Amino acid sequence: MDRLESGLDICVCADDDVCLNRTVYAIKTETEGRCLPELCVHLFHEYGLISHYRLDAATLWKLFSLIEEGYHSSNPYHNAVHAADVTQAMHCFLQQEQILPFMEPQELLACLLAAIAHDLDHPGVNQTFLIATSNYLAKLYNNTSVLENHHWRSATSCLIESGVMESLRDIWSSLQDQISALILATDITRQQEYLSHFKLQDFQHNVLVERDAKLFMYAIKQAMALDVSNVIDY
Numbered sequence: 001m002d003r004l005e006s007g008l009d010i011c012v013c014a015d016d017d018v019c020l021n022r023t024v025y026a027i028k029t030e031t032e033g034r035c036l037p038e039l040c041v042h043l044f045h046e047y048g049l050i051s052h053y054r055l056d057a058a059t060l061w062k063l064f065s066l067i068e069e070g071y072h073s074s075n076p077y078h079n080a081v082h083a084a085d086v087t088q089a090m091h092c093f094l095q096q097e098q099i100l101p102f103m104e105p106q107e108l109l110a111c112l113l114a115a116i117a118h119d120l121d122h123p124g125v126n127q128t129f130l131i132a133t134s135n136y137l138a139k140l141y142n143n144t145s146v147l148e149n150h151h152w153r154s155a156t157s158c159l160i161e162s163g164v165m166e167s168l169r170d171i172w173s174s175l176q177d178q179i180s181a182l183i184l185a186t187d188i189t190r191q192q193e194y195l196s197h198f199k200l201q202d203f204q205h206n207v208l209v210e211r212d213a214k215l216f217m218y219a220i221k222q223a224m225a226l227d228v229s230n231v232i233d234y
């Protein structure tokens with residue numbers, strides 16, 4: 001629980017935005033290696049999600065610890081530091097003035113959870129390898145977005161196992177839809193499909209004049225599809 005206090009303290013004590021102004025490596029050092037759960041607690045607090053959904057702090061910490069454990073530390077790229085890095089990038093994206101004022105709490109929740117869990121339990125090999133070796137995951141998901149399907153279902157398992165789902169019962173179904181859509185958007189083989197739907201000019205017009213939820217989600221998916229990170233953790 002000390003690390004939970006530390007995560008909350010960061011946001012209380014910071015005189016700047018710790019997420020925007022520090023690299024994930026700096027946060028990793030400050031948190032003694034627990035950058036993912038501490039960053040997540042911090043962001044959930046900053047976005048008001050803990051109070052809005054009346055989330056129990058210890059249960060929330062359990063969720064982020066489960067997700068952290070679900071990342072393979074032996075994986076040089078798709079590990080918990082990469083997840084923290086992408087979550088930080090998502091936070092930067094959400095902070096844009098054309099975006100943040102138009103976000104509903106559930107959308108913020110979905111975006112952060114999707115970023116946090118977007119590579120959860122990544123085995124360190126790609127879909128082509130999984131299909132070629134007849135891996136059980138490839139069979140389970142019919143050779144389609146194999147890893148991404150596994151990531152979002154693993155995220156669902158963590159939400160249930162941690163007990164956080166109990167606080168989200170009223171939005172559980174739609175929240176699952178949003179998280180799955182966002183994580184599935186990280187399938188690199190489908191990025192062109194999302195790009196073809198997304199036009200920045202349309203996005204800006206619709207957000208500023210009238211909120212277009214569908215187009216808006218394309219923008220968020222775009223942020224996910226970029227999977228903007230090149231952290232390699234040795």
Ligand SMILES: [Zn+2]
Nearest residue numbers: 086118119227
């Ligand atoms: Zn990733």
